[in-house]
Amino acid sequence: MQALLRLTIANGRSFVRDRNALFWTFAFPVIFILLFGAIFSGGGTTTYRVAWVDQDGTAASAHLRQAFAGVPLLRLQDDSLSAARAAMQKGDVRAVVVVPAGYGAAVADAAATGPAPNGPAATSPTGPPGPAVRLELYTDPSQQASSTTIRQVVAQVVASLNVALTGRTAVLGVTDRALQTQDLTSAAFLVPGILGMALMQLGLFSAVGLVSQREKLILKRLGATPLPRWTLVGSNVVLRLLIGIGQAVLIMGIGVAVFGVTVLGSFWLMAGIVVLGALAFIAIGYVIASFARTEEAADGIVQVIQFPMMFLSGVFFPLEIMPSVLRPVAAVLPLTYLGDALRQVMVGGSAYAPLPLDLGILAAWFVVCLGVSARFFRWE
Amino acid sequence: MTIVPPAAIIEVAGLRKHYGELRAVDGVSFAVRRGEIFGLLGPNGAGKTTTVEILEGLRAPDAGTVRVLGIDATRHPDRIKERVGIQLQTAALYPFLTVSEVLDLFRSFYARSRSTAWLLEALDLGERRHAQTRHLSGGQRQRLSVALALVNEPELVFLDEPTTGMDPQARRSLWDLVLRLREQGTSVLLTTHYMEEAEQLCDRVAIMDHGHVLELGTVEELVTRRFHERAVQFDTLPGLDMAELAALPKVKRAVIEDGETVLYTSDVAATIGALLARTETLGQDPANLGIRRATLEDVFLDLTGHALRE
Numbered sequence: 001m002q003a004l005l006r007l008t009i010a011n012g013r014s015f016v017r018d019r020n021a022l023f024w025t026f027a028f029p030v031i032f033i034l035l036f037g038a039i040f041s042g043g044g045t046t047t048y049r050v051a052w053v054d055q056d057g058t059a060a061s062a063h064l065r066q067a068f069a070g071v072p073l074l075r076l077q078d079d080s081l082s083a084a085r086a087a088m089q090k091g092d093v094r095a096v097v098v099v100p101a102g103y104g105a106a107v108a109d110a111a112a113t114g115p116a117p118n119g120p121a122a123t124s125p126t127g128p129p130g131p132a133v134r135l136e137l138y139t140d141p142s143q144q145a146s147s148t149t150i151r152q153v154v155a156q157v158v159a160s161l162n163v164a165l166t167g168r169t170a171v172l173g174v175t176d177r178a179l180q181t182q183d184l185t186s187a188a189f190l191v192p193g194i195l196g197m198a199l200m201q202l203g204l205f206s207a208v209g210l211v212s213q214r215e216k217l218i219l220k221r222l223g224a225t226p227l228p229r230w231t232l233v234g235s236n237v238v239l240r241l242l243i244g245i246g247q248a249v250l251i252m253g254i255g256v257a258v259f260g261v262t263v264l265g266s267f268w269l270m271a272g273i274v275v276l277g278a279l280a281f282i283a284i285g286y287v288i289a290s291f292a293r294t295e296e297a298a299d300g301i302v303q304v305i306q307f308p309m310m311f312l313s314g315v316f317f318p319l320e321i322m323p324s325v326l327r328p329v330a331a332v333l334p335l336t337y338l339g340d341a342l343r344q345v346m347v348g349g350s351a352y353a354p355l356p357l358d359l360g361i362l363a364a365w366f367v368v369c370l371g372v373s374a375r376f377f378r379w380e
Numbered sequence: 381m382t383i384v385p386p387a388a389i390i391e392v393a394g395l396r397k398h399y400g401e402l403r404a405v406d407g408v409s410f411a412v413r414r415g416e417i418f419g420l421l422g423p424n425g426a427g428k429t430t431t432v433e434i435l436e437g438l439r440a441p442d443a444g445t446v447r448v449l450g451i452d453a454t455r456h457p458d459r460i461k462e463r464v465g466i467q468l469q470t471a472a473l474y475p476f477l478t479v480s481e482v483l484d485l486f487r488s489f490y491a492r493s494r495s496t497a498w499l500l501e502a503l504d505l506g507e508r509r510h511a512q513t514r515h516l517s518g519g520q521r522q523r524l525s526v527a528l529a530l531v532n533e534p535e536l537v538f539l540d541e542p543t544t545g546m547d548p549q550a551r552r553s554l555w556d557l558v559l560r561l562r563e564q565g566t567s568v569l570l571t572t573h574y575m576e577e578a579e580q581l582c583d584r585v586a587i588m589d590h591g592h593v594l595e596l597g598t599v600e601e602l603v604t605r606r607f608h609e610r611a612v613q614f615d616t617l618p619g620l621d622m623a624e625l626a627a628l629p630k631v632k633r634a635v636i637e638d639g640e641t642v643l644y645t646s647d648v649a650a651t652i653g654a655l656l657a658r659t660e661t662l663g664q665d666p667a668n669l670g671i672r673r674a675t676l677e678d679v680f681l682d683l684t685g686h687a688l689r690e
Contacts, residue, residue: 006488010477017476017512217472221528224438224466225489226458 003227007235015239024205025243029198029251036194036316037187037259048094048150051084052076058104067161068097073153088138095150098136106133107172110165131162131173139176142188142262142347151176187259192342193315195251196277199244200309200335203281204302206240207288211298214289220380229379237282244278245271252346265345273345273359277338280362283369284334290376309335319352334365388447389414389536389567390435395444397430404430405441406591412569417562419582420571421676423686427591428571429469432540435569436466449536462490465534469541469571471525475514479505479524482513483531490532502557503527504550518545526554530561537561539570543577555580575676587680594683599676606682607674612643612651614666617659628654637681644674 015021052068054061069076079087084096110132137154139147158172165172213219222232248270255261263270288305292298312326313335322330330336341358344351353361390412397405405427412418420428433439435448437457446453448460473482480496487493500506503523508516513524522545529537539558543551558568558581572578578585579599586596595602609632616639626634630647645651648671659666 003488006485010474010481010485013481014474014476216475217468217470218474220438221466221468221472224436224461224468225486226461227489 004231004235004238007227007231008238011235011239012242015243021205021209025198025202025247026250028201029194029247030254032197033187033190033194033251033254034258036190037255047073047075048146049075049077049092050150051079051087051093051096053079053081053084053096053098055081055101056099056103057101060104060107061099064099064103064161067157068154071153071157073149085138088140094139094143094146095154096136096138097154098138100133100136103133107165134173134175136175141264187255188261188347189318189343190316191251191255191259191261192346193339195248195274195346196313196335196339196342197310197315198247198251199274199277199338200281201306202240202244202247203278203283203285204288204306206236206282206285207292207302208295208298210236210286210289211292212295214378214380215295217380223379237279240282241275241278244274248274261347263346264348270342270345273338273341276359276362276366277334277342280334280338280366280369283366283373286373286377287369290373290378309333312336314339314352334362337361387413389449390418390569391445391447392431392435393445395431395434395446396442397427397434397439398442403591405434408444408588408591408593410586410593410596412567413583414567415562415565416583417558417568417570417581419578419585420569420588421573421575421578421582421585421680422571422588423573426588428588429540430591431588432538432569432571436464436538437461438466462532463535465529465532465537467525467529467537467539467542469544471521473513473516473521473524476512478510478512479516480509482524483527486528486531492533493531494533499527499530502530504553519547519550522546523550523554526557534566536567536569539568541571541573543572543574551577575680579676585676587676587683589680589684595679602676602679603674606679607644609644609646609674610648611672611674611678612645612648612655612669613637613640613672614655614669615639616641617662617664617666619662619664620658624658625655628658635681637677640668642678644678 050068052065054065065076068074077087077093079096081096081098084093084098087093088096135154135158137151139150141147154174158174162172210219219232223229252261252263256263284305285302288298288301292301312322312330313333314322314330315335319327319330319336337353337358340352341355341362344355344358352358388411390410392411393409395405395408396403408427408431410418420431422428430439434441435446435453437448437453437460440454449463451459453460474485477485480500483496483499487496500509503526505520505523505527508520513521516524522542526539526542529539542558543554546554555577558570561568568581570577570581582599584596584598585602587594587602595605597605616636620641622634622636625631625641625643628643629650630645631651632644632646634641634643636642643651643655652669652671655666
């Protein structure tokens with residue numbers, strides 16, 4: 001263990017002192033995320049477009065619409081529920097407010113019965129006494145800033161309306177509903193993708209370091225010591241995993257601090273995916289190192305693999321908008337599944353594949369590449 | 381369990397290693413005694429490094445037996461590694477680590493180790509201890525590589541062309557260090573293509589060429605076994621052909637080495653007299669005329685028909 005620790009420290013020192021490696025590992029993804037984040041996030045919005053779905057169609061609901069239309073922050077557009085949801089998916093509106101059928105009747109009821117201590121239980125059959133009628137509000141939890149604002153505005157309007165309607169009782173309530181959107185201009189989409197890309201590069205470029213150590217006969221020299229080979233491989237992998245976790249923290253930190261991305265998922269699940277993804281790509285790096293004879297060759301192979309993978313795996317844009325000829329390619333690339341898994345867990349974006357499938361495919365890449373490199377990796 | 385130290389610290393018999401058509405090592409046998417400095421002497425490509433790497437447990441032979449410290453090196457290389465020190469022909473160092481960091485790293489691999497201070501002192505690397513290895517000169521890298529072979533206080537040290545790239549002063553001080561190691565009881569197997577190095581250091585020498593051991597013994601034995609005569613040498617003169625020189629009185633053989641004509645003779649006075657008489661008729665003086673005893677170089681040339689350094 002002493003030797004493993006020392007060797008990991010030695011590799012870590014070498015890594016930190018190699019400015020080239022530092023740049024590609026940390027500065028490059030940060031530059032990417034700042035650049036693309038700035039391009040995609042666009043200018044600041046002062047008003048939010050909100051779809052208005054009136055399923056009641058009474059005078060009371062028209063009155064309610066007036067009350068909302070009076071809020072300067074909101075711009076209402078009338079829609080059917082399905083059209084409204086579609087508009088929100090496309091990013092045309094930020095939220096959807098649904099006025100359910102029976103709203104007018106409920107308000108009339110409340111006005112007729114006057115202030116009642118417990119409210120009319122008959123109109124809310126489920127649960128404890130509550131508002132006689134509920135509006136439905138769809139917002140996108142991954143768009144934290146706008147969604148919070150809209151929810152607060154709606155809550156305020158509803159509260160003042162309640163007072164106006166009855167003086168006291170909560171006639172009107174709001175049911176919050178989440179609707180995940182595919183907002184292409186969002187940093188929330190980009191951050192997990194960039195993290196996946198960084199982990200991919202971290203793993204693949206480990207091939208170059210390995211081949212360099214082999215060419216410089218460092219591996220051979222270490223092989224002449226009593227050091228077991230698993231220690232050699234182990235220290236390399238441990239270091240890469242630590243770097244990968246560092247990258248994850250850095251990239252997510254920038255996403256949260258600079259672009260206001262909300263991280264939804266569990267920390268442990270996310271850490272697990274980062275580790276699994278890093279392992280899969282490190283294993284691919286070992287395969288490359290098994291077949292590349294020189295450092296230059298390894299570097300060339302890595303570039304040939306990483307550039308197409310970066311653009312074909314949905315890092316920068318969703319796979320749905322990719323030409324159909326390229327989709328089968330995306331379907332086999334491990335980065336597709338790493339990006340998808342990170343995106344699902346981090347920001348809750350819509351899934352390309354179910355999470356277990358993502359993880360299973362990454363694990364499969366890891367196992368297969370591990371086997372191939374165990375068979376073909378040469379120490380000198 | 382007590383282990384009786386064998387008289388031989390290395391025993392090699394019938395060692396063979398072929399790479400396709402190339403017979404790198406082709407039936408090599410020898411033994412190294414405990415406490416001696418043993419030299420494998422030969423030109424590049426003679427099979428020295430392949431032989432040494434088999435002994436170190438880094439390569440498996442195609443045939444033959446190898447016992448190092450009494451242990452079968454082909455079957456249990458890991459048992460040997462703790463107790464031997466290995467210097468590879470090409471210095472293999474972490475470019476971004478400093479000299480003392482590399483030493484400390486390698487010390488952590490062994491149960492027993494010498495202090496970093498001792499190693500820096502012994503290889504005269506104290507002033508460069510905080511330098512990253514990529515900034516070292518060739519000779520300094522070579523010295524660090526030798527230091528790494530000594531970190532575990534080995535019973536047996538393998539030095540593969542240890543003084544390559546060193547200036548004469550560094551070479552001299554490495555020789556002193558090797559002799560000091562022998563005084564402390566360390567056995568040394570070194571390969572070299574420097575005849576002088578073998579003559580200065582080695583208790584016994586095996587001369588290798590084309591994967592074979594051609595001759596084995598002390599330097600004195602190797603020379604006297606072959607040469608009773610002395611050598612008269614001078615800068616080669618145009619107009620004197622070899623057949624003519626070989627026909628001078630008492631000359632046994634005439635050869636050209638590195639631009640010098642060498643006449644092996646059993647009677648120096650007779651040969652020089654005849655030589656000078658001949659050159660006078662050409663109106664020339666043989667430059668750098670000298671007399672010497674035969675050397676390992678001569679032995680090598682005689683054995684193989686070509687010079688050691690080519």
